[in-house]
Amino acid sequence: MKHPAVLVIAAVVLLPLAVRPAIASEIWIFAIFGLGLNLLLGYTGLLSFGQATFFGSAAYVAGYLLKYYGIAIVTALGVGVGIGALSALLVGYLCVQRSGLYFIMLTFALNQLFYFIAYQWTSITGGEDGMPGIPRPALLGIDFRQPLAYYVLVSALFLLALWVMKRIVESPLGKILQAIRENEVRAEAVGYNVPRFKLLAFVVGGAFSGFAGVLYAMLFGIVPLEAIGFVFSGNVVFATLIGGSGSLYGPIIGSVVFIWLSESMSVMWARWPLLLGVAFVIIVLFFRGGVVEAWSRIWRFSKRAS
Amino acid sequence: MALLETRELSKSFGALTAVNGVNLRVAAGTLHSIIGPNGAGKTTLFNLLTGQFAPSGGRILFDGRDITGTRAHRIAHLGLARSFQRTNVFPAFTLLDNVWVAAFACSRSWRGLLWKRTDHYAEVSAQARQALSDVALLAKQNQLAREISHGEQRQLELAIALAAGPRVLLLDEPAAGLSPEETRRMVALVRSLKGRYTIVLIEHKMDIIMNVSDRISVMHFGSLIAEGTPAEIQRNPEVRRAYLGGIAA
Numbered sequence: 310m311k312h313p314a315v316l317v318i319a320a321v322v323l324l325p326l327a328v329r330p331a332i333a334s335e336i337w338i339f340a341i342f343g344l345g346l347n348l349l350l351g352y353t354g355l356l357s358f359g360q361a362t363f364f365g366s367a368a369y370v371a372g373y374l375l376k377y378y379g380i381a382i383v384t385a386l387g388v389g390v391g392i393g394a395l396s397a398l399l400v401g402y403l404c405v406q407r408s409g410l411y412f413i414m415l416t417f418a419l420n421q422l423f424y425f426i427a428y429q430w431t432s433i434t435g436g437e438d439g440m441p442g443i444p445r446p447a448l449l450g451i452d453f454r455q456p457l458a459y460y461v462l463v464s465a466l467f468l469l470a471l472w473v474m475k476r477i478v479e480s481p482l483g484k485i486l487q488a489i490r491e492n493e494v495r496a497e498a499v500g501y502n503v504p505r506f507k508l509l510a511f512v513v514g515g516a517f518s519g520f521a522g523v524l525y526a527m528l529f530g531i532v533p534l535e536a537i538g539f540v541f542s543g544n545v546v547f548a549t550l551i552g553g554s555g556s557l558y559g560p561i562i563g564s565v566v567f568i569w570l571s572e573s574m575s576v577m578w579a580r581w582p583l584l585l586g587v588a589f590v591i592i593v594l595f596f597r598g599g600v601v602e603a604w605s606r607i608w609r610f611s612k613r614a615s
Numbered sequence: 616m617a618l619l620e621t622r623e624l625s626k627s628f629g630a631l632t633a634v635n636g637v638n639l640r641v642a643a644g645t646l647h648s649i650i651g652p653n654g655a656g657k658t659t660l661f662n663l664l665t666g667q668f669a670p671s672g673g674r675i676l677f678d679g680r681d682i683t684g685t686r687a688h689r690i691a692h693l694g695l696a697r698s699f700q701r702t703n704v705f706p707a708f709t710l711l712d713n714v715w716v717a718a719f720a721c722s723r724s725w726r727g728l729l730w731k732r733t734d735h736y737a738e739v740s741a742q743a744r745q746a747l748s749d750v751a752l753l754a755k756q757n758q759l760a761r762e763i764s765h766g767e768q769r770q771l772e773l774a775i776a777l778a779a780g781p782r783v784l785l786l787d788e789p790a791a792g793l794s795p796e797e798t799r800r801m802v803a804l805v806r807s808l809k810g811r812y813t814i815v816l817i818e819h820k821m822d823i824i825m826n827v828s829d830r831i832s833v834m835h836f837g838s839l840i841a842e843g844t845p846a847e848i849q850r851n852p853e854v855r856r857a858y859l860g861g862i863a864a
Contacts, residue, residue: 481719481736482729488716491705498665498703499779500691500720513729 313558317471320565321464328569330456331528336568337467338524343549343560344474345393345517350546351554352478353510354490356413358542359420360518362400365537366423367392367519368526369434372443375527382448385523386466393519394512396423401511405504408493420539427537439533443526453527463524470517471561477513478557486510547585551592553599562600616679618643618813619664619695619783624673626659633659635837636673641783646805646814648824651834657817658700660834661787664815665697666690677783692721696781700788700817702768706761710752710771713760714743717778746778750804766797773804784812790820802827825849833857 324333342364349355367389374380374388404415427434434440445453453459477483488496489503497503526532535541544567545560552563567585574581596603617640626634633656641647649657662668664675666687674683677693685693696717705713718739719725727735734740747753750770755763760771769789776784789805790798802823808814809827818824824831824845831848833841835857841848848854 476732477729479732480727480729481725481731481733484712484716484719484733488705488708491707492703495699495703495705495775496716497687498667498691498697498699499717499775500688501716502686502688 314471317558317561318468321468324464324565325457325460328572330460332568332572334456334460334463334528335525335572336564337463338521338528339545339548339568340561340564341467341470341524342518342521342545343552343564344470344557345514345521346545347549347554347557347560348474348477348486348514348517349510350549351556351559352483352490353486353507355507355510356546357404357416357511357514358413358539358546359400359404359416360514360545361537361539361541362416362420362423363393363396363515363518364522364525364541365427365532366396366522368522368532368536369427369440371523372440372526372532373433375443375446376440379444379446382446382453382462382527385446385527386520389519389523390516391519393522394516397511397515397518398508401508401515405507405511417539417542420537420542424534424537424539427534434532434534437534439531440526441531443530443532445527445530459528463528466520466524470520471557474517475557482506482509482513547589549599551588551599553601555598556601559599559601566600616643617641617676618678619815620676621660621664622674622676624660624663624675625671626656626663626668627671632837634663634670637834637837637839639832639839641813641815642830643813644810645829646809646816646827648816648818648828648831649834650818650821650824650831653819655834656837657834658787661697661785661815661817664690664785665695691779691781694782695785696776696779696783697785698772698776698787698789700791702765702772704760704768704771704775706759708760709757710747710760710763710774711740711743711756713771714746714774714778715739717775718742718746718780721779721781742780743778746774749777749808750774766793766800769793769797769801770804777808782813784808784814786814786816788817788819790818790823798823 324336346357346360349357370392371385371389375385400419403419404412407415428436445459447453451458453462485501485506489506493503522536525536548563548567549560551566552561553559570585574584592599619641621637621639624634624637625632637660651657663670666685669684674681677695682693722739744753747756750773752767752770752774760768773789790801793801806827828845831843831845832839833848833854840857841851841854843851
């Protein structure tokens with residue numbers, strides 16, 4: 310595990326050999342979503358149960374513009390980042406005023422609010438039917454309707470997102486957010502406006518969510534209502550915890566495990582979430598640091614044995 | 616002139632008046648101690664000075680400027696830093712990171728906040744190392760705060776306050792829970808800081824107070840009942856009755 314970045318690049322290259330390009334794309338999109346959540350969950354210690362708010366809002370807005378105004382991919386992604394950040398600013402502003410359970414419930418409640426707006430506003434969002442017909446415009450003459458071409462785009466953007474997040478967590482902001490997680494009172498006393506920094510974490514995390522949301526809409530050609538629902542918010546928390554929230558790479562591993570399991574198992578067995586539940590219980594009870602911790606423990610154990 | 620001053624400062628929690636009309640004047644460059652029995656309102660006074668609580672009445676002046684009601688995170692930027700009575704560090708951080716975040720908070724510019732690597736802030740890192748070196752913990756800079764001894768955590772507590780490069784240090788019982796040997800080391804440490812900073816010290820241990828203080832204020836049931844040099848305080852009959860009584864008798 311000395312060069313995790315090399316492992317990630319290897320995974321990006323090899324993944325389409327193991328699964329269909331569409332699933333491989335979904336894995337990295339979900340990983341971007343997880344990176345954004347983990348800035349809040351792992352680094353700041355804030356459990357947000359409303360990340361789909363930013364993911365879904367960005368998907369709807371960019372999807373609408375792609376569909377009716379034929380905007381370019383780059384513009385769509387820019388819009389997604391902007392909408393993700395903006396919606397996170399609104400939601401975050403209300404949530405950071407409270408802490409603990411009240412904070413979690415607020416993220417959840419506001420997610421429900423956005424969900425029902427999308428559910429009711431059928432003329433725009435299509436309500437329960439979702440918003441279909443989202444194109445994947447060509448860029449620089451490359452036709453992204455080819456699944457593999459789109460996979461290359463998604464994985465390149467995923468690596469970009471990972472690099473940006475790595476820079477952020479290694480910046481003073483990353484240190485300050487961890488200081489807030491470690492000891493909020495002391496962070497305030499040494500001179501940090503804690504609610505303001507939590508809000509900043511929300512906005513950055515929201516931008517990542519929005520980015521992922523737009524890629525998701527273009528991947529499936531539709532924004533399903535679920536993309537803004539609380540189950541989706543729960544899934545990303547779930548995947549991040551499986552991977553390990555204590556590490557930058559945890560959400561990536563979590564996304565691989567979660568999406569791969571859900572895509573492969575759901576075909577075989579309709580009750581597959583049961584397995585996820587069992588996996589989750591095992592992780593919470595024995596491996597609080599998720600797959601990352603389990604891996605490092607096995608690593609240390611095998612080293613001692615040899 | 617007083618660098619830090621309170622005028623009729625009060626704080627009530629419901630029916631309880633924890634701090635009652637306190638007039639305190641701390642002269643620049645001195646070590647000013649506040650003593651008093653448990654529950655006298657010393658820590659509450661600190662919490663008022665550092666913006667953790669908003670006062671119910673009265674004013675706080677720092678360098679002639681009214682800072683009453685300034686929120687906690689702004690206070691540090693004004694040049695007032697505090698240590699806590701109960702160890703209050705960042706447990707999963709290395710010692711260096713503990714002081715680094717404090718040094719960064721009050722550094723001149725936050726440029727590169729989201730982008731620059733933390734080890735590329737040479738000035739902040741140098742200041743952080745200086746703070747660790749001031750409390751003799753530089754050799755352990757890469758250890759985690761939760762893995763060092765209680766005595767060392769108390770030293771770290773102090774280093775976090777020093778890292779911001781403050782003008783006034785508010786030390787809340789720096790020797791709380793220390794062994795006699797560790798206490799001696801802490802006293803030497805506080806003494807070495809004398810003159811470099813204006814220090815306000817809360818302490819229970821009389822020998823420390825009498826040794827290092829320039830001036831002493833005595834607090835009793837939320838009010839200041841006496842102020843003077845250590846010798847004056849020891850002679851003051853009212854103080855002997857209220858506080859020293861148990862020891863002197």
